[in-house]
Amino acid sequence: AIVVQGSATPLVSEYYLAAKTSRPIINLPARANPNIITPSINVVDMTSKNGFLRHRFLSDLLLNTINQNLENNKQTLIYHTRRGTASTTLCQNCGWSALCPRCFIPMTLHADQHALICHICGYRERVPTACPDCGSTDIVHKGIxxxxxxxxxxxxxxQATIARFDGDITSKNSLNQRYQELYDGHIDIIIGTQVVAKGLDLPRLATVGIIQADAGLALPDFTTRERTFQLLAQVIGxxxxxxxxxxxxxQTYQPQNPTIVQGIRQDYASFYASELAERRRGIFPPFVYLLKLTCIYKTEATAIRNAQKFAAKLRSEYPDTTFFGPAPAFYERVRDTYRWQIVVKSTNRAKLLAIASQLPRTHWQYDIDPANLL
Incomplete structure (x- = not known):
């Protein structure tokens, strides 16, 4: 059988492997329709408040464009990376913040459900009217x-018909119905996350507005630039x-960031070259293979002790292999358990599989060739 992998924004590792193994790479530089008009691109610097006189996070340019589209019976797509209403709930009097009691991460406000929800384990609780620590009613919800x-x-x-498309729409029928309403032109403004980044072909769509293009770049992972580029290029498409x-x-706080510039231009060749150089410098895939080992226990002390013990054993048995950690996982606590992880790098994938085979039968998980290290 012949396998065809098609993408406008292929993963850097996959493209590198295809080029290295002489797999045929077919580029389509020309559009199928020669009459297509390239969209005009406008970048709004979010550090300049002069562009946000009418609203704190919706720029004057974006609001004016939406208004013109409504007058011309055209659609606008507003894209943002996060779900929910606000990403942080805190007390301005004492500094208390709403954290999931199981995972210790900030809970997200869902105002339509009058609830704070943990997007890791699903724990939910009612929105507090007063601070549980100091009793103050000075509770604020921050984030977009x-x-x-x-x-x-x-x-x-x-006067506009507005619809939201994100991971909180759980019913497949509801999603399909929304898509049909979109295509038929019954919705004026579409608000979405990754659900709308690709696959939509709407004849009346006139504008794409991106609220904070650099939001994903803050994540501590080697794939953040790639993910940001992909989403930017796809949603602009x-x-x-x-x-x-x-x-x-x-809209972005980093208008000169190379990844933002390349994503806006949908310049995959330039992004691929710069990202490959960064991966080579940091010794990340495709130049090495990765193995992520996660130690999971009910108590933090037990997780740390067992992770350190196993890491010492591995370093002793594989002195020529690179180990990082153990260190707290990005989501250190999930569903009342503590997670510590060890990251292993090697140019020999068989060696990583051999290491994974030595994991204790319980309290450990492994991920070979992980999509990310979060």
Whole structure:
């Protein structure tokens, strides 16, 4: 059988492997329709408050463009990376913040459900009216999510039909119905996360607005630049698909960041070259193989002790292999368990499999060739 892998934004490791093994790589530099009009790209620097006189996170340019689209019976797609209404709930009097009691990470406000929800384990609780530590009612919700964007746009454009597409739409029927309403032109403003980043082909879509293009770059992982580039290039690709003029409004705190610039230009060749250089410098895939070992226990002390013991054993048996950790996992506590991890690098994948085979039968998990290290 012949396997065809197709993507406008292939993974750097996969493209490198294809090139290295002389697999045929077919580029399609020309568009299928020669009459397609390339969208106009507008970048808004979020560090400059002059561009946000009407709203704190929706730029004047974006709001004016939405208004023009409504007058011309055109659609606008607003893209953001996070779910929920706000990502942090805290007390301005004493500094208390709402953390999941099982995972110790900030809980996300879902105002439409009047609940704080942990996006790791699903734990939920009612939104507090007073601080549980000091009793103050000075509780604030910070951060931007699709639900907050939807609420703000409804205030600004009460006459518009607004719909949200994100991971909180759990019913397949609801999602399919929304897609049909979109295609038929019954929705004026679409707000979405990764659900809408690719695959949509809407004839009336005139503008894509990206709320904070650099949001994903803050994550401590070697794939953050790649993920940011992919999402930017894919969501911008929702416009410029016919012979009608379209536009893109990109809001970012880092307008000069190379990944942001390359993503806006949909310049995969440039991104691939720079990302490959960064991976080579940091010794990450495709130049090595990775193995992630995770130690999971009910108590933190036990997790640390067992992780350190196993790491010492591995370093003794494999002195020519690179080990990192043990260290707390990115999500250190999940569902009342503590997680510590060891990351192993090697140019010999068989050696990593041999290491994985030595894991204790319980309290350990492994991930060979992990998609990320979070």
């Amino acid at each position: 999510g699709p639900k907050l964007i939807e609420s703000e746009l409804q205030k600004l454009f009460p 929702r416009v410029g698909r016919n012979d009608q003029p379209t536009s893109v409004v990109v």
